[in-house]
Amino acid sequence: MxxxxxxxxxxxxxxxxxxxxxxxxxxxxxxxxxxxxxxxxxxxxxxxxxxxxxxxxxxxxxxxxxxxxxxxxxxxxxxxxxxxxxxxxxxxxxxxxxxxxxxxxxxxxxxxxxxxxxxxxxxxxxxxxxxxxxxxxxxxxxxxxxxxxxxxxxxxxxxxxxxxxxxxxxxxxxxxxxxxxxxxxxxxxxxxxxxxxxxxxxxxxxxxxxxxxxxxxxxxxxxxxxxxxxxxxxxxxxxxxxxxxxxxxxxxxxxxxxxxxxxxxxxxxxxxxxxxxxxxxxxxxxxxxxxxxxxxxxxxxxxRQNDVELALAASGQLVYRLDPHSGRLRWSGSVERALGLHDSALSTLDDVLARVHPDDRAEVRRRWLRECDGETRGDLTFRLLLPAGATTTIVDMSGPLLDGDDSVALIAGAWRVIASHDTEGRRAA
Structure with a gap:
């Protein structure tokens, strides 16, 4: 003043x-x-x-x-x-x-x-x-x-x-x-x-x-x-x-x-x-x-949510939470920026599996739906058929959260986008 x-x-x-x-x-x-x-x-x-x-x-x-x-x-x-x-x-x-x-x-x-x-x-x-x-x-x-x-x-x-x-x-x-x-x-x-x-x-x-x-x-x-x-x-x-x-x-x-x-x-x-x-x-x-x-x-x-969204967008990552009982997924980060799809296009487990490469689909399904037996869970690399006519290599880093009876309550994890290929025959760079 x-x-x-x-x-x-x-x-x-x-x-x-x-x-x-x-x-x-x-x-x-x-x-x-x-x-x-x-x-x-x-x-x-x-x-x-x-x-x-x-x-x-x-x-x-x-x-x-x-x-x-x-x-x-x-x-x-x-x-x-x-x-x-x-x-x-x-x-x-x-x-x-x-x-x-x-x-x-x-x-x-x-x-x-x-x-x-x-x-x-x-x-x-x-x-x-x-x-x-x-x-x-x-x-x-x-x-x-x-x-x-x-x-x-x-x-x-x-x-x-x-x-x-x-x-x-x-x-x-x-x-x-x-x-x-x-x-x-x-x-x-x-x-x-x-x-x-x-x-x-x-x-x-x-x-x-x-x-x-x-x-x-x-x-x-x-x-x-x-x-x-x-x-x-x-x-x-x-x-x-x-x-x-x-x-x-x-x-x-x-x-x-x-x-x-x-x-x-x-x-x-x-x-x-x-x-x-x-x-x-x-x-x-x-x-x-x-x-x-x-x-x-x-x-x-x-x-805090905005900071997380910005960090995920800058690092090319997505974070998700999967309910194994209902098969519903909730995403954090921009699915549209990372994969070119709206969140609703990957809102269920079936939606995701439908877009996983056929050679990797069974392994992704087992990873998400098997009962947890206490073993150490490593990262999983798989391919998505996105965008149309190409593949995108994803690294999944996830783990289960257990209920009191040792059953899986939910699965939380993150996807890291590695590379996109014009043809499905190429390997990830």
């Missing part, structure tokens, strides 16, 4: 911090010590995760300016805002520094593990220091403040950080990537998240339902969030959780929805909403982790 990019990035992070902080305070309503929602916690953790450590000082100063400006806009005590900024921003940086000591990555299980660890360190550390200060100097109960503070920060990290971490790695997909059907079904599921969340958490639409039914309906948006994560991956899932967060918090803060109906006071309803959103975020992260692990495994398997 050059100087110009940094000049744009730092103000952008500060603006995101300020905007999410402003709306967090709007959702919270009046509070003395700790707000029930604090989304900027996810902004600070995401920024420190995505930036190299040498740029953390600039990020910290940008967040400090944003927090002080937020305090000025809302008429809060400047000294308290300064202490709050140092507490929150400092522990976010410490949390990310700790996870960098582990095998941290922005993908897969390493990201989920790192995110949870960073969330716990940042939220608990900030809550202990912040609540301790209020307890010592303002005689505010420590535990009541600390649990609200920690919950707000932790859920803020779970909801906001995956959005920035996922989209920071976004690259335009090449053709042949995600299937169009998956993409459009994913968009439909995202629309269902919005529709069902608006229906369930708008008190005017569910007022005629019992409270138990209203609570049961809150599972429906979670179902569609899971579908979005499965079809659109981690980025789509994080966006679904972010949109769900907006709808849940806006309606709950206004006193609508099942959470507001059951809470004794405003803070309780927001804490219940926090728990609900934390479950949604963790569900999405888990699905994305499993999906990423599967995709990485499939990519590695495909890469």
């Amino acid at each position: 050059n100087l110009t990019n940094r000049a744009v990035t730092l103000p952008l992070w500060a603006i995101l911090y300020f905007v999410l902080g402003y709306f967090s305070h709007k959702f919270n309503g009046p509070f003395t010590a700790a707000g029930y929602i604090w989304l900027p916690a996810g902004v600070t953790v995401a920024a420190f995760m995505l930036a190299p450590m040498r740029r953390w000082l600039g990020l910290g100063l940008a967040f400090l300016v944003a927090q002080m400006l937020l305090g000025m806009v809302e008429g809060r005590d400047a000294f308290r805002m300064l202490l709050f900024s140092l507490d929150e921003i400092g522990f976010a940086a410490l949390a990310v520094a700790v996870i960098h000591l582990t095998k941290f990555s922005l993908e897969g299980l390493a990201f989920l593990r790192g995110l949870l660890l960073a969330g716990v360190i940042a939220s608990v550390g900030g809550a202990v220091i912040g609540a301790g200060w209020f307890w010592l100097f303002l005689d505010v109960p420590f535990w009541a403040t600390a649990k609200v503070w920690a919950a707000a920060d932790f859920v803020g990290v779970l909801i906001v950080t995956p959005v920035f971490a996922g989209w920071a790695r976004f690259r335009a997909a090449r053709s042949g990537g995600r299937q169009p059907g998956e993409f459009f079904f994913g968009l439909a599921a995202l629309a269902c998240v919005l529709a069902t969340a608006a229906l369930v958490f708008d008190g005017t639409r569910i007022a005629q339902l019992s409270l138990g039914v209203a609570y049961a309906l809150t599972y429906i948006p979670l179902f569609f969030v899971a579908i979005v994560a499965l079809l659109l991956g981690g980025r789509g899932g994080s966006v679904a959780v972010a949109l769900l967060t907006v709808l849940v918090l806006v309606n709950t803060a206004q006193g609508d929805g099942p959470f507001a109906e059951t809470a004794l006071y405003h803070g309780d309803s927001l804490l219940i909403a926090q728990l609900y959103l934390a479950v949604a975020a963790l569900l999405t992260l888990l699905i994305n982790t499993l999906r990423t692990a599967r995709e990485q495994t499939n990519a590695q398997a495909a890469a």
Whole structure:
């Protein structure tokens, strides 16, 4: 990142911090010590995760300016805002520094593990220091403040950080990537998240339902969030959780929805909403982790298969597996390149034997179908009547795999193409 990019990035992070902080305070309503929602916690953790450590000082100063400006806009005590900024921003940086000591990555299980660890360190550390200060100097109960503070920060990290971490790695997909059907079904599921969340958490639409039914309906948006994560991956899932967060918090803060109906006071309803959103975020992260692990495994398997295919093609070899009971063969390598035939033309033992030179056919049949008696099995050289009007000399290197009763379960082997002759009378060169 050059100087110009940094000049744009730092103000952008500060603006995101300020905007999410402003709306967090709007959702919270009046509070003395700790707000029930604090989304900027996810902004600070995401920024420190995505930036190299040498740029953390600039990020910290940008967040400090944003927090002080937020305090000025809302008429809060400047000294308290300064202490709050140092507490929150400092522990976010410490949390990310700790996870960098582990095998941290922005993908897969390493990201989920790192995110949870960073969330716990940042939220608990900030809550202990912040609540301790209020307890010592303002005689505010420590535990009541600390649990609200920690919950707000932790859920803020779970909801906001995956959005920035996922989209920071976004690259335009090449053709042949995600299937169009998956993409459009994913968009439909995202629309269902919005529709069902608006229906369930708008008190005017569910007022005629019992409270138990209203609570049961809150599972429906979670179902569609899971579908979005499965079809659109981690980025789509994080966006679904972010949109769900907006709808849940806006309606709950206004006193609508099942959470507001059951809470004794405003803070309780927001804490219940926090728990609900934390479950949604963790569900999405888990699905994305499993999906990423599967995709990485499939990519590695495909890469290994491609390497094998290239090696076989370069060496003029074919690898096969023969089931002696059914007579079916499965080939690896390019049969068409080596022999001029499609794989299906040599899919059974009878297909192969029909193309073996008559003088060699009995020996090839015995080699593949005889019972294994434990003797050392050498290579076999034989001729194929391929291409038409010519012969191709093949060296077969194979051996049986035995079942527990010492019967042949399958035969695995390789063919090496030695030479092709225009007439069948010539010997291999």
